[in-house]
Amino acid sequence: MSGNGELPMRDRSFAPSRALIYLIVTLFAAACLAPLLVVVLNSLRSNEEIAQSSMIGWPEHWAFGNYAMAWSGFCVAETCTGIRPYMLNSALITIPATIFSTLLGAVAGYAVSLWRFRGDVWIYGIVTLGLFLPQQMRLLPWTIVLRDIGLINTLSGLVLIHTIQGLSFTVLFCRNYYVAIPHELIRAARIDGAGFFRIFWRIILPLSAPILIVTVIWQFTHIWNEFLYGVTFTTGQQQPVTAALIALSTPVADIPKHGVQSAAVIIAALPTLLIYLFGGRYFVRGLTAGAVK
């Protein structure tokens, strides 16, 4: 035991077994990366090459054409447009729903935490129950409501659903962030005659960058990756890319097209992977904030 370090035990005392530590974490890291590597390599192999050997292998001839095929030529169900229209659908659902739910959640979180009004504790409590209520409990009512307001099988319908349901998360995130802001700040501004929106705009919003980034990343990732509502409320050309991927992996003909399918999987996963790579810190913060609830 070295005993003079700041945290002696974590310092050097494990020295004999350090090689073992590195070995284990490297093995786990390899296991984590292997599926991604396999798919990336497959996306660069021709369908025939994969059919002759297995899904796991090094490309003999680089087949970059898979990406073009997956993007705009591959047949999903009976339409041969590649996954481009479905990627566009996902973007048209995810971006507006993320923006709406984040903005509304920020204002509501600010109202609940700093402005206070009659019944705020109750309504906040009910809204956060949405974190727990399974989607299955809302499937039939949403189907009926969307049909009645004419939004079934539309992208707007999914934007509406994700905005309303996303509020449970965004209000929680923002409220928990804003309660830490000193009330004196708000009180002083109110004495100076500033109103609800003025205080939000001038004081709260400039302080909000970290939590807004966390919220946007969280919402974007969740809505982009969502599948159940997409597959239930839309069909054919209106489906988001997660639903299209399922349709795509059950090919109509018996000829497997694993090279092109792998390319499609990579394209579909790319937006959230990139967000994770560039905003990893905020992603993890959202993860832990969502967990502690």
Next chain:
Amino acid sequence: MVRRLPEFLVIWVPLLLSAAHLISFSIWTIWISFTPSTLVPVTGWVGLRNYNSVLASRNWQIAFDNLLLFGIAFVLLSLATGLLLAILLDQRIRGENVLRTIFLYPLAVSFVVTGTVWSWLLNPGIGIEKLVHDLGWMTFKFDWLVNRDMAIWTIVIAAIWQSSGFAMALFLAGLRSVDADIIRAAQIDGAGPFRTYWRVILPTLWPITVTVIVVQLQFAISAFDLVRALTNGGPGIATQLPALVVYDLMFQRSQLGRGAAAAVLMLLILLAVLLPYGAWRYVRQRRAAHA
């Protein structure tokens, strides 16, 4: 009052919509579960008939058994993996940031993607088994995906691959917040590293452990996308899970009443996990407030 109308609207409309949809949709689904609805929702009252028929169906029984096995195996294994990785990463190793990024990236990927990829890897005809055969070991067998008895374990594998990083992230945060003085005191008492972990550090992690268990169970109970992409409940109905039964009844067999009953049963299973957790948190907070 009129001057305050905009703020009134912007605060209340979203909150009320959110709260109202949660309450009314829950009541609505519960109500449908007591009606004889099939293709469309109808009024009427059949008591617990839908519940009895769901509970008596082989589909639900298999789904429930699978949920027990999947839930327990997945939670225990992902806890163990997450804790091991967190402890190893906490040993001041080089490249911690890179490793953490690697362990957590699966969480950014959709379950549909994860399920699709693992369905390829585990498919004996094109995946790992085929690779090993091509390498010359012809008797090698790894056919869990198409084996009725083992197929549920493929879902466990894919789920652990996707979410042990979550357990790791929470445990690592917990380990980093352990008071250095406690550790030092243990070492002055002559405790070795393993003993220090077992007796001193790990006991401080149990509140985090409970949280991880609850979050992972919540995922397991409502798991749908992953199973849909990986096995679609098959072979046969060997990997059926409650969420798939709900979907199947509602949208494939047009049994809305029974589908709603299955959804309510899912909610009850979830409450069996969440209510004790809520009570535990409440007691802890009360105690912390008094201390």
